[in-house]
Amino acid sequence: MENHIISLKNITKRFKVGEGEFTALKDINLEFKKGEFAGLVGPSGSGKTTLLNIIGSLDSPTEGQALVMGNDISKLSHKESAQLRNHHIGFIFQVYNLLPVYTVYENVEFALLLQNYTKTERKKMVMEALEWVGLTDMADKKPDKISGGEGQRVAIARAMVKRPEILIADEPTANLDAENAHIILKMMKKLNKELNTTFLFSTHDEKVMKYLNRMVSLRDGSVEKDEIIAKEAYM
Numbered sequence: 001m002e003n004h005i006i007s008l009k010n011i012t013k014r015f016k017v018g019e020g021e022f023t024a025l026k027d028i029n030l031e032f033k034k035g036e037f038a039g040l041v042g043p044s045g046s047g048k049t050t051l052l053n054i055i056g057s058l059d060s061p062t063e064g065q066a067l068v069m070g071n072d073i074s075k076l077s078h079k080e081s082a083q084l085r086n087h088h089i090g091f092i093f094q095v096y097n098l099l100p101v102y103t104v105y106e107n108v109e110f111a112l113l114l115q116n117y118t119k120t121e122r123k124k125m126v127m128e129a130l131e132w133v134g135l136t137d138m139a140d141k142k143p144d145k146i147s148g149g150e151g152q153r154v155a156i157a158r159a160m161v162k163r164p165e166i167l168i169a170d171e172p173t174a175n176l177d178a179e180n181a182h183i184i185l186k187m188m189k190k191l192n193k194e195l196n197t198t199f200l201f202s203t204h205d206e207k208v209m210k211y212l213n214r215m216v217s218l219r220d221g222s223v224e225k226d227e228i229i230a231k232e233a234y235m
């Protein structure tokens, strides 16, 4: 079994812009171990989301090799990359994207429908995920009847219900006030410890940075700094 859950070797990403090209990532070399609680930080346009998209198998590098749980992202078929995401990678975004016509319970259950669980198994998993985020009481509510902070907690439950090995959180606190930001960060940190999920953030938020065990600073598509903040990330 390889030592790193994510291994990025000489990753370059270029986008076509009009007649020319724009290099969003330049020769990135990074490795992440299982259970890290790490963040990509850096100014707007430095390449954070582009890099998370490659790790999340939503995009592939122009050059270099991105290995995610041993899978070479560039070599996966459409179906294989969908499978990698459905089973092993959870996503949380700045906007929660809850489906408005469904209840909180159904929104979380949705993440399990592509897998072969029975209804009873799904119920157990969904209620456990709602318990992780303290929302079992709200299972029957529709998204328009809950607050923004609760909405993001549902999004965490939806991302974590399948117990992914990797959780990608792109600016998860951008729409939250300080109190709710701390609430969800504490929840994520607890899940990181209990389930040993690898968390990868993209963030501008100082509050998020305080919780990180490792901070990778990007600038103009390159790694500027890679700091380990707490040794526990490597225990």
Ligand SMILES: Nc1ncnc2c1ncn2[C@@H]1O[C@H](COP(=O)(O)OP(=O)(O)OP(=O)(O)O)[C@@H](O)[C@H]1O
Pocket: 015, 016, 017, 022, 023, 024, 042, 043, 044, 045, 046, 047, 048, 049, 050, 051, 202
């Ligand atoms: N599909 C695309 N086509 C062309 N350029 C793109 C594309 N996606 C991203 N870029 C460019 O690549 C650069 C990096 O973008 P990216 O979204 O990764 O930055 P970021 O660090 O996440 O920024 P932010 O903090 O604002 O989200 C930006 O200059 C962006 O305009």
